[in-house]
Amino acid sequence: MSSNVSGALLDAAAVCRLTQSISEFCAQQLLHHQYVGASPVFFEHTRAVADGVLQFLHKLELSENRSARRIKAERLKLGTIKAYWSSIHELLKPAADAHTLSVPIPLVEALTDLCADIPSIKHAQITVLLSEQLNYFQSQHTGLKEVYSKLRTVLPGLPSFPVGLGFIGVPFSQASSLFTNLVIFHELGHFIFEETEKIRDLETIVSDTVNTIRTATLTTADLLWVQQTVLRWAEEIFCDLFAIRLVGPAYTFAYLELLNVIGGTNTKIASGFHSTHPADACRLREHLAKLRSDGWSNILDLDIEHCDLLKTLAGINDSEYRLVLADASLSGSALIQAFIRILPEVRKLSEECFSHNNQAPARLRDRIEHVYSCLEQGIIPSAAFDEQQPSFLPDMVALTNAAFAFYLEAMSRLIKNIDGETETDVFAIAKWSRQVEMWTLKSIENLRLRQSGIANGRSV
């Protein structure tokens, strides 16, 4: 047997073992854990793909009577299957880790409910990934979907990609948290950005704007790099505006919490544009304008350090924005100026994509003190409203914002009421802030049950 054929056979055997191992891993997760969201759909789909790959391997003919070109092409195909599995591999373990014991279930359920209310993503099926990074991310499902559709053309017989399947990563250390996990609403924005057809209009605007700054020496690849970078920045702003429209200042507070954890609140650092993200200062300027236009000004006037930080970073002038490359930091770059020119279009697009009438700011104004008084007495807010004033029950957004504001502004009011605790004890603040998050999560769960009970004609 020629070394070319024997090498190809070994390659095929390696793909076979890898595929069997991935299939078995998925089966084990489905057997031993319970999941919230679309993780079971992802595991079942991966098993079905594995079955398709194994069928391909059964039919694969690698022998001396095949041409050298055919053998070479089949080996390349085996390499591509390995590369596909390596992409899926990156998602499988974080998805497996995000079982019901490790993620805030009420928040994920609330996210799923919100998707159902938004026409462009009503079929969305979100798979939560527990990430090792101290950052949140959305894994682009359209890229994966496109790759998969091409895989189906070279491996006929594979099942179709599950409709609306998407992935959102949560840092494992924040898994039990409510407040910082509100950042996932931004990640949901990426999902919408990929799904909505209106994005094509923005791509055209980006392309036209980039053309105004291009130089004669740029190749097609260079031009695509610039367009992709500016579009990526625009996408980040779109997702921020979407998250604010959905959950209000609680998203901005979560963003600032995370920025604080990763050490990004310094004005110089916050002014830096990177190839993956626009400057935090630029993003926060958009946050502030959106919060004001959506009617959240009252919460911005609370005595909260985050509100001051927001105003400080948002106040950084365009001229101080810098483009940060691996070995240089450039002020006033043409790229940043081009991006700033398209910002009005990004705002317009976010309004067009999600224009529901947001009642939460008015509800928050009326109920914030009631939520504060419940939390400072250690009472789950929804329980108090249920018994005393059911019609006064806040919605999930108003409740979350009131609770987040309480955590940032008024933890001392709760700790003072607890025997043996002092309001300056760091450990007491950490312990009771976790408790405030638990009470809020419980309230969100109660609200959801109540709403589903009303929808089914039952009183809860």
Add this chain to the structure above:
Amino acid sequence: MTPRNVNSRVPYLSLALGSQRVIDVLLDFLEEKTERREVELAIGEIMPGLKAFLSPGTNIPGSRVFATYQQARTVGETWSSSELKGVVETLERLLDETASRSEQRSNAEKLIDRFIDLSSQALSNFTEPDDAVPERVRELCHQT
């Protein structure tokens, strides 16, 4: 490797698979296992993107195969300008129905070898992506 990196590497894999579809169709054509129509369809999908590279700096007209920086970069790394021009001309000759069968076979073989190179480079870039800012873009970034 972070999941973010997975996002940026996926276009390489997409290109590798797109090239393999062309290779499969051409191999089937050589082994007389496919209709000419299939060859025309496969070539029709990649031709607009390839032709766009012949006029550097032009936007790529709705190409599904060469629509990202990663894919454009891989094509540039695999084929020189003259090789790219040769690939486009060979593809056009393959579509010429007046060509003899032996000429078509010879063209198909040349193209299979070229697309094997492209798919291999795409897989190599998938494994070891270079995230550096392109040199000419750096010059643009310095402009104010």
